[in-house]
Amino acid sequence: MTDVSFYEYSKLSADGKAALLRRSENDISSFMDKVKPILEAVRTEGDRAVARFGRELDKADISEATIKVTEAEFDAAFGLVSTDVIDAIKFGIENIRVFHEEQKPEAMWLKEVRPGAFAGDRFTPIQSVALYVPRGKGSFPSVTMMTSVPAVVAGVPHLAIVTPPAPDGSVDAATLVAARLAGVETVYKVGGAQAVAAVAYGTETIKPALKIVGPGSPWVVAAKRILAGVIDTGLPAGPSEAMIFADDTVHGGLAALDLLIEAEHGPDSSAYLVTHSRRVAEEALAALPEHWARMTAQRVDFSSTVLSGKCGGVVLTSSIQESYDFVNAYAPEHLEILSTDPFSHLGQITEAAEILMGPYTPVSIGNFCLGPNAVLPTSRWARTFGPLSVTDFVKRSSIGYVTAPAYPLFAENAHKLAIYEGFSSHANAVSPVRDAYLKPKG
Template sequence: MNIVELGPEVSLERNLEQSTEKERETVEAIVAKIREKGDDGLREWTELYDGVRLDSFFVTSEEMEGAYRDFSEKSLKALRRAIANIRSFHEKQVKQSWITTEENGTMLGQKITPLDRAGVYVPGGKAAYPSTIMMNVIPAQTAGVEDIIMTSPPDADGNLAPGVLVTAAELGVTRILKAGGAQAVAALAYGTETVPRVDKITGPGNIFVALAKRAVFGQVDIDMIAGPSEIVVLADDTASPELAAADLISQAEHDEMSSAVLVTTSRSVAERTKCEVDKQLETLPKQDIAGSSLDNHGAIYLADSMEQAVEAVNQLAGEHLELLVDDPHALLGKIRHAGAIFLGPYSSEPVGDYMAGPNHVLPTNGTARFSSPLSVDDFTKKSSIISYSRTALEEHAGDIAEIARLEGLEGHARAVEKRTKGGSP
């Protein structure tokens, strides 16, 4: 990681690699085959990409029960505690339908309805991500979605990790599809003989999953096109270089494309953090991944003032932002763009990943400028309610007709006037 002094000539834009034409063509071919061949296409692509031919796509009840035998009581207790915290937080997001009335008989309102069915993509294969399941399933359930289908790529033996199955079982998710990649996304979006079509697909994945979600958007809704994970640490001279380095590494170990950035007003903190990163990497199991991420997408920016540092942080619009400063609460109001904000030395980013309660599905690649974390709202839709009495319509009919004719829509004007000029509803 290099130390760079902030100034007008310093660009904070991330230079992310874009998908290749070959990857886009591959995804288009996969989606087309799933639409055309349904289950047969899904079986073919799963055998090709995951190396396993499945007789049954869905996890059985015996597999779910067996997962508990290979799962420790300590892990189960941790999961249950996290589930309770995440559910409690998301229950506070629930919005109610509402209606207002006026003396002239006007009734206006908004009806909030949960989606019928949601699909949750969970990365799999060699890894297991219980937190992904919790963060996607719980807001959907809290919103009132009655049917949730989870999908995750199987290992070479056609199995899913016990942690994935146990987490799903704890949440009451019983339909779990053994499929990954673009083929799973397409199956959820268009449906097959055995996989029902969903209304929305959420959850992270590799470039093929991201491209598939982009391809099916419009047929179904999606949460976002997520990029590699990011962390921005804002530090003053009170920050611990050891903790700052640990938090930078915590994101760098996700992926070679992950971004870990320190913005600080202290040269001493900058230099000591740089040394601490090198030291901590020496014993990290994912040293190669984290090292590559920090070399290619990591940076330490040195600011002249806290005002300049905060402006840089807002320009970066990071997925995760940590405030390792003397008084983080005093700075909170100045932060305009961040997916999640962590205040103080005891609020390390993994706290938000696993236990605190707020959703960890966050906007990446600067999209925190205009988008928000996954929430209960993402699994509902809103319908407007409009009811006019004759008195109310007569009061507004002239203005309605006037605006309609301004737009050249005579039929609109007449539809109103026929109800107010001696006509009857």
């Protein structure tokens, strides 16, 4: 049996408590130097570098001629995916679309702030966005759904998916099915740091984008940081992380079941169960071997590595308040509130990107088909960022309109402030100098 990391929170030193907040992506300095030559090669060599890195890093059968997915490959994908899975993708896309349609801001609003003076906002789509869909430790049509649907709802005219190729040079068939059903038919077979560089700089085949969204490995995170001055890198979405908050109204075996959901993504994931109930903690530890017995060997390896390491395990607190404090300090990507009365705890939780309530809302449902977006900020960025949304695919312009009758009042007040701040041109623009130009020609 794997020795799962177990912590009694109140007995930890300040350094020990701080150590629990660290994620695998916190220190990516070792990746920065490795990534830089990849980015420069793509910038200078274009398709040739993209194909070369596909062969060398992804071990894929890829050439410059096969970087872009063809219409025939899209068509064939529907024959490779079972109808059950296609139906599940359709179910998820429908719910995700309903959610994001409700989230979409009105195109423009104006409010009369004073008689004859109006101010408001206008929202217009970003013209080009790249959607990153990872593949290294699995295939993720769900990420395709979560990134594509809000982008299509927002009306982005130029959308492209970048995703690592398989060894045979193909793209996961379900990912292509999800892309087409969501409304995106431009897919490039490129992943990792080279994908970020390709959409930042553009290549002979891959058109440059203004923004890239989607979760990725430390290689992707490092590339985004370096290229943040070239392309908008969106919300910080790195390796998966989850926290299962459980009170004493649930069985610990249920908490253990859900603890494994994000832990199985990969050894760089983070996953904690936090509870003030020793019974729940002990039941969870006892149940883990039973749950592992029902999982594939690879996922057991990933999740056991996480739960026995420095970024996962079971945290026993001394009180419900201490549990709240730990959740808020951690600011998790995914948070489950496992309780028969989850709303009694919700008001105490302020720092979490996604909050899934009660025993019938596991992260699995949130990840695949409930509707809210599952592309979420990681590494404590939930303190300032929210989930991916329609608003990530639009830009906001402020609108102002002052009519002739309203102008004198605004000019008077603007003139006073311009003089105080020492801006003579500002002051002149709302002075009698302007009035002379505004008089009707006689």
